[in-house]
Amino acid sequence: QQQVKQSPQSLIVQKGGISIINCAYENTAFDYFPWYQQFPGKGPALLIAIRPDVSEKKEGRFTISFNKSAKQFSLHIMDSQPGDSATYFCAASLLSARQLTFGSGTQLTVLP
Amino acid sequence: EAGVTQSPTHLIKTRGQQVTLRCSPISGHTSVYWYQQALGLGLQFLLWYDEGEERNRGNFPPRFSGRQFPNYSSELNVNALELEDSALYLCASSLGLTGTEAFFGQGTRLTVV
Numbered sequence: 364q365q366q367v368k369q370s371p372q373s374l375i376v377q378k379g380g381i382s383i384i385n386c387a388y389e390n391t392a393f394d395y396f397p398w399y400q401q402f403p404g405k406g407p408a409l410l411i412a413i414r415p416d417v418s419e420k421k422e423g424r425f426t427i428s429f430n431k432s433a434k435q436f437s438l439h440i441m442d443s444q445p446g447d448s449a450t451y452f453c454a455a456s457l458l459s460a461r462q463l464t465f466g467s468g469t470q471l472t473v474l475p
Numbered sequence: 476e477a478g479v480t481q482s483p484t485h486l487i488k489t490r491g492q493q494v495t496l497r498c499s500p501i502s503g504h505t506s507v508y509w510y511q512q513a514l515g516l517g518l519q520f521l522l523w524y525d526e527g528e529e530r531n532r533g534n535f536p537p538r539f540s541g542r543q544f545p546n547y548s549s550e551l552n553v554n555a556l557e558l559e560d561s562a563l564y565l566c567a568s569s570l571g572l573t574g575t576e577a578f579f580g581q582g583t584r585l586t587v588v
Binding site: 408409452460463 | 519531565576580
């Protein structure tokens with residue numbers, strides 16, 4: 364019940380295109396859903412996060428869409444750039460436990 | 476502002492040995508988290524410390540332990556190293572019990588041979 368399933372495993376997008384990564388969770392008690400970006404040799408960097416009382420959150424080119432009834436959330440990267448090429452992880456957490464459960468990651472490649 | 480710093484960046488240990496990894500949180504952050512990023516297993520939660528107390532523990536054996544010091548820095552200790560302990564160990568910090576955002580360091584790459 365603690366799993367977070369992430370898809371696709373890898374994604375190739377042309378420069379300027381939209382990158383979409385999806386995640387599904389099982390534990391309805393989760394109340395915090397962040398997305399992290401990780402470059403090779405670096406630690407994950409927090410991109411954007413959402414709470415379940417909001418259906419969408421946008422920060423610059425990054426948008427989280429959240430569907431509580433379907434227990435799904437997704438990351439949209441608008442106007443994708445080669446510099447966005449990285450591995451993206453979704454995560455879910457019970458804030459009281461501070462235990463992030465991560466998805467398996469999506470390797471995004473943006474072609475110039 | 477300095478981010479989360481971890482030391483060492485890399486180390487190689489022999490099976491059966493013990494290792495200590497260190498983490499300094501962002502200034503003002505009182506919570507420290509440890510995660511293991513092993514090949515094929517993804518990012519897995521190890522431990523959460525806040526104000527010197529262990530608040531939560533992931534599904535890891537007791538040979539994984541740690542502590543948090545009065546200055547909020549933290550150590551992760553792994554005893555009786557096994558080959559499968561080879562991984563990137565990541566430390567993160569946040570603003571304590573009211574802080575939701577966790578910021579990660581660059582990690583310590585541990586190789587057990």
